[in-house]
Amino acid sequence: MNTSVTLTSPTSSPTSIAAMPASRLVFAYYVEAKYEFLKMLRTPAFSAPVLALPVVMYLMFGLLMSGGAIAKNPGLGTYLFCGYAVFGAIFPGLLGIGISVALERDAGFLKLKRALPAPPGAYLLAKMLMAMIFAGITTASLVVVAFLLGKLTLSVPQIAALTGTLMIGTVPMCAIGLFIGAHATGSAAPAVANLVFLPMIWLSGLFFPLPGFMQKWVVIWPAFHLDQLAVASVGLKDFRFIPALICIAVLAGVTVLFGGLALRRLARA
Amino acid sequence: MNTENRVHALDAVRAFALLLGLAFHAALSFIPGMPVGVWAIADNSPSPALANAAFVAHLFRMTLFFFIAGYFARLLFHRRGIGGFWSNRALRILVPLIVGWVILFPSISAVWIWGIAKTFGPQALANPPPRPPAPFGAFPLTHLWFLYYLLLLYVALLAVRSIVVAADRNGHVRAAVDKVVRGSLNGYWAALFLGVPVALCLYDLKWWSFFQGIPTPDSNLIPQLASFVGYGIAVMLGWLVHRQPDLLGSIQKRWIGHLVLAAAATAACFWAMRGHPLLSLVPQGTTRITFALAFGVASWSWALAITGVAVQFFAQESRVRRYVADSSYWLYLAHLPIVAAFQVWMAKWPLHWSVKYPLVLLFSLAILLASYHLLVRPTFIGKVLNGRKYPLRAPRKTPEGAIALCADSTKMPVAELRGVTKRFGKVVALDNVDLQVNRGELLAVLGPNGAGKTTAIGLWLGLLAPDQGTVALMGGPPSEIERRRRVGVMMQEVELGRELRVRELLELMGSYYPNSLTPEQAMELTRTTALASRTYSKLSGGQKRQVQFALALCGRPEVLFLDEPTVGLDVQSREAMWAAIRDLIARGCSIVLTTHYLEEAEALADRVVVLARSRVIAAGSVDEMRSIVARRQIVCETTVDAEVVRGWPGVVDSQRDGHRLRVTAFDAEAVVRRLLDADHQLKNLEVRQAGLAEAFTELTKEAA
Numbered sequence: 001m002n003t004s005v006t007l008t009s010p011t012s013s014p015t016s017i018a019a020m021p022a023s024r025l026v027f028a029y030y031v032e033a034k035y036e037f038l039k040m041l042r043t044p045a046f047s048a049p050v051l052a053l054p055v056v057m058y059l060m061f062g063l064l065m066s067g068g069a070i071a072k073n074p075g076l077g078t079y080l081f082c083g084y085a086v087f088g089a090i091f092p093g094l095l096g097i098g099i100s101v102a103l104e105r106d107a108g109f110l111k112l113k114r115a116l117p118a119p120p121g122a123y124l125l126a127k128m129l130m131a132m133i134f135a136g137i138t139t140a141s142l143v144v145v146a147f148l149l150g151k152l153t154l155s156v157p158q159i160a161a162l163t164g165t166l167m168i169g170t171v172p173m174c175a176i177g178l179f180i181g182a183h184a185t186g187s188a189a190p191a192v193a194n195l196v197f198l199p200m201i202w203l204s205g206l207f208f209p210l211p212g213f214m215q216k217w218v219v220i221w222p223a224f225h226l227d228q229l230a231v232a233s234v235g236l237k238d239f240r241f242i243p244a245l246i247c248i249a250v251l252a253g254v255t256v257l258f259g260g261l262a263l264r265r266l267a268r269a
Numbered sequence: 270m271n272t273e274n275r276v277h278a279l280d281a282v283r284a285f286a287l288l289l290g291l292a293f294h295a296a297l298s299f300i301p302g303m304p305v306g307v308w309a310i311a312d313n314s315p316s317p318a319l320a321n322a323a324f325v326a327h328l329f330r331m332t333l334f335f336f337i338a339g340y341f342a343r344l345l346f347h348r349r350g351i352g353g354f355w356s357n358r359a360l361r362i363l364v365p366l367i368v369g370w371v372i373l374f375p376s377i378s379a380v381w382i383w384g385i386a387k388t389f390g391p392q393a394l395a396n397p398p399p400r401p402p403a404p405f406g407a408f409p410l411t412h413l414w415f416l417y418y419l420l421l422l423y424v425a426l427l428a429v430r431s432i433v434v435a436a437d438r439n440g441h442v443r444a445a446v447d448k449v450v451r452g453s454l455n456g457y458w459a460a461l462f463l464g465v466p467v468a469l470c471l472y473d474l475k476w477w478s479f480f481q482g483i484p485t486p487d488s489n490l491i492p493q494l495a496s497f498v499g500y501g502i503a504v505m506l507g508w509l510v511h512r513q514p515d516l517l518g519s520i521q522k523r524w525i526g527h528l529v530l531a532a533a534a535t536a537a538c539f540w541a542m543r544g545h546p547l548l549s550l551v552p553q554g555t556t557r558i559t560f561a562l563a564f565g566v567a568s569w570s571w572a573l574a575i576t577g578v579a580v581q582f583f584a585q586e587s588r589v590r591r592y593v594a595d596s597s598y599w600l601y602l603a604h605l606p607i608v609a610a611f612q613v614w615m616a617k618w619p620l621h622w623s624v625k626y627p628l629v630l631l632f633s634l635a636i637l638l639a640s641y642h643l644l645v646r647p648t649f650i651g652k653v654l655n656g657r658k659y660p661l662r663a664p665r666k667t668p669e670g671a672i673a674l675c676a677d678s679t680k681m682p683v684a685e686l687r688g689v690t691k692r693f694g695k696v697v698a699l700d701n702v703d704l705q706v707n708r709g710e711l712l713a714v715l716g717p718n719g720a721g722k723t724t725a726i727g728l729w730l731g732l733l734a735p736d737q738g739t740v741a742l743m744g745g746p747p748s749e750i751e752r753r754r755r756v757g758v759m760m761q762e763v764e765l766g767r768e769l770r771v772r773e774l775l776e777l778m779g780s781y782y783p784n785s786l787t788p789e790q791a792m793e794l795t796r797t798t799a800l801a802s803r804t805y806s807k808l809s810g811g812q813k814r815q816v817q818f819a820l821a822l823c824g825r826p827e828v829l830f831l832d833e834p835t836v837g838l839d840v841q842s843r844e845a846m847w848a849a850i851r852d853l854i855a856r857g858c859s860i861v862l863t864t865h866y867l868e869e870a871e872a873l874a875d876r877v878v879v880l881a882r883s884r885v886i887a888a889g890s891v892d893e894m895r896s897i898v899a900r901r902q903i904v905c906e907t908t909v910d911a912e913v914v915r916g917w918p919g920v921v922d923s924q925r926d927g928h929r930l931r932v933t934a935f936d937a938e939a940v941v942r943r944l945l946d947a948d949h950q951l952k953n954l955e956v957r958q959a960g961l962a963e964a965f966t967e968l969t970k971e972a973a
Contacts, residue, residue, distance in 0.1 A: 020754065020783045031780040035769055042768040108763040115730040117754040117781045117824075120585075245318065253532075260525055263582075 020119075028119050029126075036126035037133055039100075046096055054088035054138050055145055061207055063151060075238045078153045081146060082162065082230040083206035088138025089166040090201070090223055093131040093173030094180075095193045101127070101181025102189030110266070124178070131170040131177075139163045158234040165233040169226045172251040175259035176222065182265040225250045274584040275517050276344075279337050281583045281590050282576055284597035286334040289326050291604045294412070295629045296323040298612035299622045300480075302548050309384035309609040314622040320480075320547050325535055327482055328564065329571035331415065335500040336572050338419060339507020342426065351427070358423060360653055366416040369602050376606035377411055384613045406491035412605050414487040421492055422504045429505075443512075450509045454519045457526055460534075460573060463502055464565030470495040472561040480547045482564060503572070517580050524577030527570045534567035585749065595655045596641045602654075603640065608633045681744060683708050683828045683859045684729050689738035691724055698724040700883040701738070706828070711850070711860040713870035716880035722863040723761065725880070726830050729861070730758060742828070754782055757826030759817045759834055767806035771797065771816050774805060775823050782824030794852075795819040796845050810837040818846060822853065829853065831862045835869060847872055871895070901937035904929055905954040909947050917943060929953075 020028075041047050062080040070077040104110055113123055143159055146152040154162065176196065184192045201207075203214065204224035218224040218241075225247035232244045297308045300323065301315040346354045385393055410417055437443055453459040471477060474484065474495055486496040510516050520527075541560035551557050583590060611629045618625060645651045651658040684706040691699040699721045706712045714722050727733040728740045731747035743752045765774055772788045779785030792798040797815050800808065808816065814837055821829055831850075835843045850873055854860060864870060870877050870891065877894045879887040887894065900921060906928045914923040919936035934940045937956050945951055 019751075024780075024783055028780040031777050035766060035773055035777050038773070039766050039768045108760070109765065111732060112758075112760055112763045112765070115732055115753070115758050115760065116778070117750050117756075119781070120750070256528070260528075264525075 025119055029122050032118070032122040033126040033129045036130045040092075040096060040130055040134070043100075046092075046099070050088070050091045050096065050134055051137065051141065053091070054084045055141050057087065057207075058084040058142055058145065063149065073238075074153065075236055077151065078234060078236050079231060079239045080207065081142065081151075081153070082234065082236070083227060085139045085142055085162060085166055086169075086206055086223060086227045086230050087201060088142065089135035089170050089226065090173045090197065091138075092134035093128075093170040094177040094197050095190075096131060096134070097127050097174050097177030098180035098184070098193035098196075099186075099189045101178060102184045103186040105181065105266075106186035127178070128171065128174045131174050132167045135166050135170045136163055139166055154234055161233040161235075162230055165229050166226075169229060169251065172222055172226070172254040172258075175255045175257075175262065178262040179258040179265075182262040219250075222251060222254045274586070275514065275580060277586050277590070278517075278579040278584040279340060279576070280594040282579045283334065283337045283341075284590075284594040285575065285579070286330050286337070287597040287601040288593075289330045290334075290412075290601055291608065291633070292630065293323050293326045293330065294605060295608045295612070295633065296320070296326075296626065298609075298616060298629075299626060300547065302546060305385060305388045306381075309381045310388065310613045310616045312612065312616045312622060312625065313618075314620065314625060316622040316626070317547075319622060319626060321539070324480055324482075324538075324547060327480070328535065328538070329531075329568045329575070331483065331500060332503045332568045333572040333575060334415070335419075335422070335503035336507040336576070338422075339426070339504035339509075340511045341507070342423060342504065343508045343511035346427075354423075354427075358420065361656070362416050362419055364653060365602060366413055366420070369413050369416075370411065373413065373603075373606060374409060374411055377609070380606050380609045380613060384609070384616075387613060387616065404489065406489045408488065408490045410487045410490070412487065413602070414485065417490075418486065418492075418496065418500060419504075421497070422501055425501060426504060426508060446509065447513055450506070451513060451516060451519075454510070454516050454573075457523065457530055457570075459506075460527065460530055460566050460570040463506065463569045464534075464562065464567075466502060467499050467565035467568065468561035470498045471564060472557060477551050478548055479542050479545060479551055479560065482568070517576070520573050520577045521580040522577070524574055524581055527574035527577055531567055531570035531574050534563050534570055537563035538567055595646070595651075596638065598654050599641045599645045599650070600634075600637045604633060604637055607636055681708070682706055682741070683743060684861065685739075685741040686725060686728060686735075687739045687741070689725075689728060689735045689740060691721075691728065691733060691735050697883050699728075699735075702880075702883075702885055704878060704885065706859055706861050708859055709854070709857050710875040711854050711862060711873050713874035713877045714861065714863045714880060715865070715867065715870055715877060716863075717865070720880040721883050722880055723832055726758075726760070726832050726861065726863065729830060730756070754824070755827045757821040757824055757829045759814075759821040759829075759831045761832050761836075763817075765805055765817075765820070768804065770802050770804055771808075771819075772801045774816065775819060778820045779823045784825055786823045786825060788823070791819045791823040794822065795849055811839060811842055814838055815842060815846070818849070822849075827858060829858055829860045831860060833863055833865070835864070835866075867894075896935065900933055900935055901956055903932040903934060903937055903941060903944070903954070903956050905944065906930075906952040907944060907948045908950070909944060914940075914944070 058081070062077075062084055066076065066080060070080070101110075110123075139159075139162065143152065143154070177193065180189060180193050180196065200221045200223045203210070203218065204221035204227060205215065205218045206223065206227050210218065225242075228240065228242060228247045229244055229251070231239050232247075296319045297303060298310050298312045299314065299316045300308075300311075300320040301317055303311045303315075305311050342354075345357060349357060382394060433442060450459075453462050467483065471483065477484070483499040484493060484496055486493040510520075538560060541556050541563055545552070545556075551560055608629060611632050615625050615629060645654065646659050648658060682705040684704075686699075686702055686704040689699055689702050689704075690697065702721070702725070704712075704714075704725060714725065716722050724733065728735055729742055729747055731740075731742070731753065740747060743755060745752055747753065766777070769777070771792070775788035775791050779788065779791070786794070788801070789798070792801055795815055795818050797812075797819050800812060800816060803812075805813070805816065814834065818831075818834060821831065834850075835846055838846065847869075850860060850862070854873075862869070862873065874891055877887075877889065877891055878885055879894075907930050909930065911923045911925040911930055914920055914930065914932055917934075917940060919940055920932060920934045922931075922933040924931045932940060932944075941954065941956065944954075
């Protein structure tokens with residue numbers, strides 16, 4: 001055994017306070033985020049669908065099946081593109097965080113984190129960054145696919161605005177995911193998260209026109225508000241149904257409400 | 270939560286209110302229709318959104334501030350007495366008011382003149398418009414009015430207090446008031462109760478605009494009724510809440526409700542305001558009534574919501590928050606001319622407000638924080654404003670009293686349970702347990718499953734709170750992150766990141782500590798280097814234990830908690846872990862180890878504590894334990910005298926019980942031989958393990 005390694009802190013005295021230099025603290029947040037991302041990337045049950053589904057669905061429904069309609073109304077192509085990008089932005093936050101937090105809670109991982117001097121909030125921040133990065137990757141891959149097929153209707157600043165909007169837009173979805181993860185058990189979480197995710201995606205009118213009576217109800221889904229923001233961010237004039245400020249307010253409300261309730265639950269557990 | 274923590278939370282609230290004021294003033298030049306003169310400048314990129322945000326911030330920020338000020342006023346009054354109170358307030362409030370005004374008023378005027386010249390051209394200054402005659406008592410207090418009103422309200426508050434104390438000798442009135450305050454804060458009535466008088470004062474104002482809210486009394490020395498009542502109520506409530514500090518808990522519990530109420534009342538304000546510009550006067554009629562009421566309720570529900578949030582989430586002491594809280598007073602005092610100067614400077618820039626507003630904030634905060642750090646914090650100004658000064662390059666901060674403790678430090682226990690009881694529902698996990706871990710020792714906690722070993726560790730790590738008694742880690746509460754940075758832990762049944770590799774896990778865990786081992790060093794010490802690039806979930810049970818051990822020591826802990834570390838290890842790995850543990854002890858690390866195995870305790874421990882059925886049933890050195898275990902009890906029917914037997918070698922005790930003799934002895938075989946020699950008629954001989962040994966039998970049964 002190597003004896004040159006000192007094991008205890010050299011300056012330790014019972015009353016000294018273990019000070020954490022700021023650079024070290026930043027490093028801790030970084031490492032946490034890095035490994036959170038790696039962890040999710042190495043979970044194929046998560047990373048495969050989150051990376052592939054939006055692209056596959058965009059190819060099938062957004063390009064192949066809607067070709068005729070898009071030819072009549074070029075704006076529709078952009079609208080559908082935004083819709084699938086929104087889909088890709090919701091997935092990691094809602095399903096990824098929802099399921100992983102529930103599983104990690106079951107496994108005692110959160111308990112261990114609390115016993116350790118993990119910097120406050122690093123766990124949640126890392127999850128959020130993970131969702132943001134995945135959202136950025138999905139948007140980027142949609143852009144690449146559309147570009148390769150010659151269907152890209154967006155300019156570089158529009159792509160930047162859309163990506164930025166969606167990355168920030170993952171935050172309310174993370175809050176919902178966290179709420180699910182904080183309340184459901186590990187085995188129930190996938191079912192619960194999908195029960196929220198699937199109706200929300202289909203009933204907020206992202207991909208196809210809804211029957212009239214359902215159109216009124218799209219406003220109850222956060223996905224609709226995020227989609228409206230995405231559409232606004234690329235400057236599309238059609239397909240805008242409510243002012244962007246209201247969407248921001250709704251999403252902020254969703255974040256505070258679900259995030260707050262989730263934190264409360266996690267703090268108690 | 271103790272009062273100290275609550276004070277940290279309220280400190281944070283006060284800082285928040287002050288910094289919000291800074292953000293509010295930085296927004297004023299972007300408000301559509303803001304007349305130059307009322308504010309220093311109007312920006313060429315006005316923003317209705319920012320105006321609405323500023324309106325919301327202004328709704329409650331001063332109410333919140335005065336509420337906290339009232340709380341701290343009573344705290345100070347009862348700590349220092351009336352003389353101490355006034356001399357403290359004179360230094361902290363009166364001196365900044367006077368000195369601040371002398372410096373700030375000319376600088377603010379200069380910025381205003383610059384702004385007017387920039388808007389209307391220099392000739393506007395040569396021919397100023399005629400001014401209406403100043404009313405009696407007119408005085409440009411500027412934003413320092415809040416200090417002036419604080420002093421006025423202190424006088425009023427202490428006057429009311431002395432009247433109450435004189436008139437209410439048996440305390441009935443105070444008890445009744447306390448009851449009302451408690452009742453209204455144990456629900457959502459407080460925001461309504463307090464909002465209504467505020468609304469009445471506002472409703473009655475002659476000149477009242479939507480944006481203004483409670484009028485800012487910055488231009489007259491005579492107390493203005495609406496402001497005095499509005500903020501007087503806030504100071505009064507703060508004072509009354511400090512009379513029953515547990516009420517902060519009630520506010521804390523209802524933070525979500527208050528937030529919802531605040532959002533609803535704010536929405537009602539906007540609804541009442543619909544169709545009117547933000548800066549216009551409030552019309553008479555229902556609009557005025559609705560707006561006044563919504564305003565009053567909104568301001569109070571915001572104030573209570575934010576206080577609740579702070580107590581809920583920001584009660585821990587944090588160095589960053591401490592710094593911000595200390596700096597906020599200076600930041601607020603000095604910000605106005607600086608913020609306004611940046612606004613004037615940038616007013617004509619062809620940029621969108623969403624770029625300019627953050628820039629104004631960024632530039633101002635940079636200057637303010639630099640001035641605070643260099644000119645205020647280390648000097649007498651910091652001492653006047655915050656009661657202490659910090660040297661610029663501080664040696665590592667040690668808490669008060671550290672010097673006295675250091676001499677005795679080796680004797681201070683690193684972890685302690687004092688009279689701790691912990692229940693889970695009806696099950697008592699620990700029953701009035703005292704446990705101490707001294708510096709540099711290995712304490713083995715032995716006991717069967719369910720004896721409370723893991724509970725004890727959970728308490729020390731701050732995962733559980735005791736129902737009774739005190740838990741100390743490094744001489745303080747384990748919930749503080751600074752203490753946990755000196756602790757390593759190996760728990761049972763925890764999954765770390767299953768998908769990560771061993772090396773990665775060690776890097777992640779090490780990043781939590783200020784001065785951790787590198788992953789390579791940690792693996793070398795625990796002989797796990799071969800596992801470095803293996804995925805954690807693919808390891809065997811024993812390998813996982815070894816990795817967990819490496820994770821526990823990678824932060825160079827002073828105290829290490831090992832909860833059954835060797836379960837599932839083969840003999841070789843166990844020996845290796847024991848060697849590493851001995852090595853840690855030799856380097857001065859203190860270790861708490863729980864185990865089923867007496868053998869493990871014997872191999873490692875300085876001291877052993879036996880827990881069974883939630884209590885400490887024995888404690889002592891390993892040798893003492895061994896001797897206890899070796900004792901036997903001999904029972905037989907004999908005529909031999911108990912006194913005689915007591916004198917035999919190896920006999921600890923001997924008692925007669927009717928025909929029967931009970932003997933406790935180490936060397937039972939020799940004693941039995943001698944008894945049989947002494948009495949050939951001896952009958953019904955029984956030899957069994959004594960007291961504690963039975964407990965150990967139970968242990969070994971459990972372990973087997």
